[in-house]
Amino acid sequence: MKQNRFLVLYSGLLTAMFAAVVLTGAASSGKAAFEEIDVQRLNLREPDGTLRYVLSSSARFPGLIVRGNEYPHPRPNAGMLFYNDEGTELGGLVFAGGRDEQGNAISVGSLTFDRYEQDQIVQIIGLDAGGRQRAGMQVSDRPDRAVVDDFMERDTLDAMAADERAELMRQRQEQNYYGADRLFVGRTDAGASALVLNDARGNARLKLAVAADGQASIEFIGEDGEVTRRLTPESLAQ
Numbered sequence: 001m002k003q004n005r006f007l008v009l010y011s012g013l014l015t016a017m018f019a020a021v022v023l024t025g026a027a028s029s030g031k032a033a034f035e036e037i038d039v040q041r042l043n044l045r046e047p048d049g050t051l052r053y054v055l056s057s058s059a060r061f062p063g064l065i066v067r068g069n070e071y072p073h074p075r076p077n078a079g080m081l082f083y084n085d086e087g088t089e090l091g092g093l094v095f096a097g098g099r100d101e102q103g104n105a106i107s108v109g110s111l112t113f114d115r116y117e118q119d120q121i122v123q124i125i126g127l128d129a130g131g132r133q134r135a136g137m138q139v140s141d142r143p144d145r146a147v148v149d150d151f152m153e154r155d156t157l158d159a160m161a162a163d164e165r166a167e168l169m170r171q172r173q174e175q176n177y178y179g180a181d182r183l184f185v186g187r188t189d190a191g192a193s194a195l196v197l198n199d200a201r202g203n204a205r206l207k208l209a210v211a212a213d214g215q216a217s218i219e220f221i222g223e224d225g226e227v228t229r230r231l232t233p234e235s236l237a238q
Contacts, residue, residue, distance in 0.1 A: 041055070064089060106130075110123060117148070122140075133189065133191070139181075143177065183197055190211075193209065203221070203225065
């Protein structure tokens with residue numbers, strides 16, 4: 001009986017020693033290999049804990065993170081986000097799709113690159129939703145202030161009367177307060193391939209396009225949005 005207890009203790013000791021060698025060896029090497037991992041969210045961090053990358057499902061997708069602080073910012077997508085040396089969001093890739101309640105197909109993909117502590121200044125987007133099919137690259141202006149300032153102002157804006165808030169938003173749009181889209185190149189909702197150049201207020205001023213039927217044109221657009229001159233191969237031949 002004593003000999004059996006000794007064998008049990010001895011085998012247990014050997015097992016513990018083997019496990020310790022394996023675990024400490026894996027920890028010292030800093031490497032591990034897996035054939036497959038199921039995970040809802042993966043955070044990549046620097047040795048000091050600074051967040052640099054997030055790969056997440058839609059359920060675990062983070063809000064806006066600036067200098068390591070997270071602010072509520074619902075985004076019903078799955079994807080990945082990139083962060084700079086200070087732990088601030090720098091851009092990312094998001095995607096979603098399926099069918100809505102009416103059975104209409106929806107597909108969205110977006111790769112963005114942000115200005116420092118601001119929103120996206122370059123976006124590559126593919127959209128198929130509600131009859132819209134838009135795909136291309138968009139370049140935008142963004143203001144000098146940090147985007148966190150706008151998040152901190154949300155409660156104040158929500159507390160304003162609707163007409164007062166609408167007037168403030170109108171004034172801010174005229175002042176380019178939130179920035180504006182400046183360039184788009186790609187496929188438009190109308191099915192044309194186009195290059196659209198906007199002014200600092202986001203108004204289209206020059207458009208080069210080839211329609212789905214092959215008709216090519218160059219349009220010069222005034223401040224009021226009206227086409228002031230339109231050039232086509234036929235007009236140039238006259």
